[in-house]
Each structure stands twice: as C-alpha cells, then as structure tokens.
Amino acid sequence: MDAIVKNFPHNKDDRPTQKEAEDAVRVLLRWAGDDPAREGLLDTPKRVAKAYRELFSGYDQDPEEILGRTFEEVSGYDDMVLVRDIPFHSHCEHHMVPIIGKAHVAYLPSGRVLGLSKIARLVDIYGRRLQTQEAMTAQIADALDKTLRPEGVAVMIEAEHMCMAMRGVQKQGSTTLTTRFTGKFKIDPTEQARFLTLVRNA
CATH class of the missing domain: 1.10.286.10 (GTP cyclohydrolase I, N-terminal domain)
Structure with missing residues (x-):
C-alpha cells in the first residue's frame, strides 16, 4: 500500500x-x-x-531525500534525541476532513544524527497526505528507522479528528493517541518509560 x-x-x-x-x-x-x-x-x-x-503536498516529497543528510561529528553523543510538540495538520482518508495534532519523535543515535528540522519536515511530509493516525505514526517511525539506522525510534502522535468532532458522534475535544517503537525502545521498557516521561514532563 x-x-x-x-x-x-x-x-x-x-x-x-x-x-x-x-x-x-x-x-x-x-x-x-x-x-x-x-x-x-x-x-x-x-x-x-x-x-x-x-x-496534500506531501505526495510530491520523498522522505528519504529529506533524511538523506546526516552528521557524524557529534562528540560522542549517544543518548536520546527528542523533538517534542511538533504541530501538524493532516486529513482523514475516510472523510477528507482535518486531523489536528502534535507529534513527539525520538531516536537513539548510532553514530549519526539528523538536523533537528528534518524531523519536523518528516512529520509534515506524512501529515500532508490523506491519512489514518495509525498509519502516519508507523510511517514516521519506519522512515527514520530505514534511513538513519539508529539504535531505536519512538513516535507518539496526539490528535483530534474532525470526523469525530464535526460529524458522526460529534464529540469535540476527544484526543486519539498512537505510538510506535522500534529497536531499543521496543525491547527495553526503561527506554520506553524514559521517552514517555520526557514527552509528558512539559
């Protein structure tokens, strides 16, 4: 797909x-x-x-090109890199109405790091397509995992879906939360907990 x-x-x-x-x-x-x-x-x-x-300009952009340039001179830094509260607007692929939310994206470097703006741009690429929140969460994590080859990736998306707020059940203010973990974030509960703590401790 x-x-x-x-x-x-x-x-x-x-x-x-x-x-x-x-x-x-x-x-x-x-x-x-x-x-x-x-x-x-x-x-x-x-x-x-x-x-x-x-x-829907995200269809014309290639995530691999955006993530292509990395930096190796990191002075031995090997801890978590987290970009928190990245705002995005997307559209539900079922009703083509807005999804409004924020993404939290982290990775554990394996010798290379990205420019921080690249992570925000990655969120925008997938946000500016027809989406489900579950798919968008997985796409961001998988693109980082494939291109950067880090020790692990963690993605959390929190969003309000206008298909629930404007039509159907019409429940304004309800938020959907999705996560995707790879590598050490997936196998080590301590790393997962640390990511969630850093995200929540605004």
Whole structure:
C-alpha cells in the first residue's frame, strides 16, 4: 500500500488537469445545494484546487531525500534525541476532513544524527497526505528507522479528528493517541518509560 501511495502521484500523466480539478469542485458545490455560478463562488474552484495542492503536498516529497543528510561529528553523543510538540495538520482518508495534532519523535543515535528540522519536515511530509493516525505514526517511525539506522525510534502522535468532532458522534475535544517503537525502545521498557516521561514532563 505504501508503495502505491508513494509512487502514484509522481506519475504526472495520471493526475487530472487543473481544469478537471476545478470542474470536480463545481460538481461538489452543486451537489451540496449551492450555485457555482453565483458571485461568491466563482473563484472557489480555483482556490480549492490551489489549497489542495498545498494541503496534500506531501505526495510530491520523498522522505528519504529529506533524511538523506546526516552528521557524524557529534562528540560522542549517544543518548536520546527528542523533538517534542511538533504541530501538524493532516486529513482523514475516510472523510477528507482535518486531523489536528502534535507529534513527539525520538531516536537513539548510532553514530549519526539528523538536523533537528528534518524531523519536523518528516512529520509534515506524512501529515500532508490523506491519512489514518495509525498509519502516519508507523510511517514516521519506519522512515527514520530505514534511513538513519539508529539504535531505536519512538513516535507518539496526539490528535483530534474532525470526523469525530464535526460529524458522526460529534464529540469535540476527544484526543486519539498512537505510538510506535522500534529497536531499543521496543525491547527495553526503561527506554520506553524514559521517552514517555520526557514527552509528558512539559
């Protein structure tokens, strides 16, 4: 499934044209009960297509390229690197409504470290795709594990899903929490507990 998600958008010939995208928005406006020809909606299809290009820009970015450059001169540092409270916006793949949350990402270096901004950018890449929170959590952890080859990776995501808040059960303020651990974080409860303690002790 990941291979399909990653490779399909890179085939530009398979993508609808700008006009086709705008026409699709007009159909949705009509289906919702409004008139795409009225003054306030004349430019809406163009704006929506432009917004979607930005909101789903993660399909055009390769995580391996973002994580490609690492640093070995770390003066012997081999303890946990944690970037906490990384804000993100994503969209539920089931209803295409927002997921709003924050990610906490840590790894145990194995001779190499990343620039800290790379971790935030990695979260954005996967956030700017249609997602489930469970899949996004796993994708971030697996990308770090595959590219950096650290001693272990820990990822926690906390998010509110508008598909629960705006529709369906309409439970505003409920938060979903997901985690993914690899390497030492997975096999050593002490490392897991240390990660969770550092995340929670804001």
